Amino acid sequence: MRLVEVALGERSYPIYIGQNMWHEIPQYWAERVKPGKLLLVSDETVFPLYGGQMIDGLQQAGFAVHLAVVPAGEGSKTLARAEQLYGAAIEAGLERRDLIVALGGGVVGDLAGFVAATYLRGVTFAQVPTTLLAQVDSSVGGKTAVNHSLGKNLIGAFYQPKLVWVELDTLLTLPRREYLAGAAEVIKYGVILSEALLKLLAARWQDFLAKEPELLTAVVGDCCALKAAVVTADEREEGLRAILNFGHTLGHALEAATSYSYYLHGEAVLAGMAMAVKLALGKGILQREEAAMLLELFDRVGLVPPPEALLAADVLAALKHDKKREAGRTVFILPEAIGKVRAFDDLEPEAVRQVLGSYLSGVSAGGLLRLTD
Ligand code: NAD
Ligand code: GLY
Numbered sequence: 001m002r003l004v005e006v007a008l009g010e011r012s013y014p015i016y017i018g019q020n021m022w023h024e025i026p027q028y029w030a031e032r033v034k035p036g037k038l039l040l041v042s043d044e045t046v047f048p049l050y051g052g053q054m055i056d057g058l059q060q061a062g063f064a065v066h067l068a069v070v071p072a073g074e075g076s077k078t079l080a081r082a083e084q085l086y087g088a089a090i091e092a093g094l095e096r097r098d099l100i101v102a103l104g105g106g107v108v109g110d111l112a113g114f115v116a117a118t119y120l121r122g123v124t125f126a127q128v129p130t131t132l133l134a135q136v137d138s139s140v141g142g143k144t145a146v147n148h149s150l151g152k153n154l155i156g157a158f159y160q161p162k163l164v165w166v167e168l169d170t171l172l173t174l175p176r177r178e179y180l181a182g183a184a185e186v187i188k189y190g191v192i193l194s195e196a197l198l199k200l201l202a203a204r205w206q207d208f209l210a211k212e213p214e215l216l217t218a219v220v221g222d223c224c225a226l227k228a229a230v231v232t233a234d235e236r237e238e239g240l241r242a243i244l245n246f247g248h249t250l251g252h253a254l255e256a257a258t259s260y261s262y263y264l265h266g267e268a269v270l271a272g273m274a275m276a277v278k279l280a281l282g283k284g285i286l287q288r289e290e291a292a293m294l295l296e297l298f299d300r301v302g303l304v305p306p307p308e309a310l311l312a313a314d315v316l317a318a319l320k321h322d323k324k325r326e327a328g329r330t331v332f333i334l335p336e337a338i339g340k341v342r343a344f345d346d347l348e349p350e351a352v353r354q355v356l357g358s359y360l361s362g363v364s365a366g367g368l369l370r371l372t373d
Helices: 022-032 046-060 079-091 106-121 132-138 168-173 176-193 195-203 205-209 213-233 240-245 248-257 265-283 288-301 312-320 349-361
Strands: 002-006 013-018 037-043 064-070 099-104 124-129 143-148 151-158 163-167 332-337 340-344
Touching (some): 002 213, 013 022, 022 046, 022 163, 046 064, 106 132, 106 151, 168 213, 176 332, 176 340, 213 240, 240 332, 248 332, 265 288
Parallel strands (some): 037 099
Antiparallel strands (some): 002 013, 143 151
């Protein structure tokens, strides 16, 4: 088992990462959280797979487990679903010191985290992430949210868990498409903060695809450690934390312009990262060899081609609504080298149009990945 600490003073917490750790729940959880009542929140896909082991471990740790299972998918990240979970918490008699546990991907984590942050003005919370994306990103750092009909993640809170339990065996049932979408976020950490992680992935890509246990522990552990360091330095995204949005400016715009129904989040981020690399190259801030290495790695993950009907004008319009705009200017995080990125708000609109055009025009999305383009 690998242990990564998120250092936030009295709100510090451990992330436990490993394989087949179900039987270790009683020991480690009871050390961190006083056993009492507990509301386990999961989704209809994950609960039948892992609910039994989770409940056994929690009961052995001395918790009285109550259950709330929501439909799988982004559609559950709503205030209406949160209201239903408040009802479940009230009926279970959950008090301030009791625990809400999220067992699932980023949807369940964001939803249950938001409920934990707001029910009784905040009850104890723990995350058991079961997608690669949730294990390396959404379960760490305390961002919780639900969606509004006018936009994604618009209602939320920063609320840190008491512990994160990353059972890597859960990845064995994760569909390949979801795994690859999570891989995009793994690559993101390499580009923004760690050349060593990126080189490890590039060298052992087949082992990573095969979910080789030791490699997974190292890779997921490194991602969590990198994110923990960023969150420690800038918990509420007042500066440094924005680097985690590498690839997200155009990625979010692609998701919004397709009504969040075409891309998985990581797929849109991968396209966004490829466009950011091309923008950095065009701006003359990134070496050609480094750009080539990145584009080659993106190609191995597999860039998702755009939907045929998607217009550049719709993506550019979505860019204008980006949450991270500052003083009316769109901010892009661009790589200056592998492991080093910086925020820019002075990109030429024509350069953005061109790189977007290169993605939208390629039937196989290959144009964006060619250096000569
Ligand atoms: P998800 O939670 O919808 O999970 C994807 C699908 O995989 C679901 O159908 C789920 O039921 C299924 N699944 C989950 N674990 C499984 C397993 N082990 N085996 C088989 N199937 C499994 O999606 P996600 O990609 O995990 O998360 C996306 C959400 O995360 C978005 O709402 C996004 O906004 C949010 N997010 C939050 C943060 C943050 O910092 N809080 C960061 C990134 C993304
Ligand atoms: N996923 C971006 C962040 O946690 O800041």
